[in-house]
Amino acid sequence: MADQVRFSRRTALQAAMGGLALSVTAALPAATPTQTAGPFFPKHDQADKDLDLTRIEGHAKTARGEVIVVEGRVLDEQGQPVAEALVDVWQANMHGRYAHEADTSTAPLDPDFQGWARLRTDADGRFRVRTIKPGAYPVQANWSRPPHIHFKVARRGFHELTTQMYFAGDALNDIDRLLLAVPEADRPKLVVAFTDGVEGAKAGTFEIVLRRA
Numbered sequence: 001m002a003d004q005v006r007f008s009r010r011t012a013l014q015a016a017m018g019g020l021a022l023s024v025t026a027a028l029p030a031a032t033p034t035q036t037a038g039p040f041f042p043k044h045d046q047a048d049k050d051l052d053l054t055r056i057e058g059h060a061k062t063a064r065g066e067v068i069v070v071e072g073r074v075l076d077e078q079g080q081p082v083a084e085a086l087v088d089v090w091q092a093n094m095h096g097r098y099a100h101e102a103d104t105s106t107a108p109l110d111p112d113f114q115g116w117a118r119l120r121t122d123a124d125g126r127f128r129v130r131t132i133k134p135g136a137y138p139v140q141a142n143w144s145r146p147p148h149i150h151f152k153v154a155r156r157g158f159h160e161l162t163t164q165m166y167f168a169g170d171a172l173n174d175i176d177r178l179l180l181a182v183p184e185a186d187r188p189k190l191v192v193a194f195t196d197g198v199e200g201a202k203a204g205t206f207e208i209v210l211r212r213a
């Protein structure tokens with residue numbers, strides 16, 4: 001609070017002085033931490049890669065699981081939107097299983113879950129997917145991955161970013177080796193809170209910040 005008061009006083013002062021130094025004190029977004037792509041990036045192309053992962057074109061049924069909406073913006077480190085960025089989103093199904101030949105899990109596949117979306121951000125840097133909350137899955141005897149969604153974001157002029165998004169409040173977050181490998185101060189950038197959104201689906205906002213090349 002004290003910081004905010006100090007900030008606004010200083011900002012007001014600078015505005016009064018002509019606003020020359022305003023940009024010095026404005027909070028700029030820091031680059032999103034990178035995370036491994038893991039072994040399950042889609043290997044084979046698929047016909048339907050649209051923003052709705054809960055429906056595969058031509059299927060009568062929809063994906064099993066809790067429907068969620070993930071939306072956000074891709075920004076540069078000056079806070080400016082990055083339009084036309086290519087965004088790949090991929091994840092396990094509600095049972096924690098990837099439709100990928102490298103996934104040897106015995107958890108069930110969901111033939112109606114799309115699993116992968118490939119999008120472009122709009123002129124305001126925005127993207128949006130409708131999907132289901134992925135399940136946790138075991139990696140080793142004493143390590144299960146918490147529910148997470150993989151993202152890869154590419155745009156000419158920027159470093160390609162590969163990362164993972166996590167769900168706020170999940171107890172597995174606190175013992176996940178990949179999330180714990182991110183400096184503590186940066187972890188909140190990857191953890192998204194979901195609240196009641198539209199059409200009965202919970203919604204969360206994931207902001208992604210790219211570094212210029």
Ligand SMILES: [Fe+2]
Binds near residue numbers: 040150
């Ligand atoms: Fe994963």
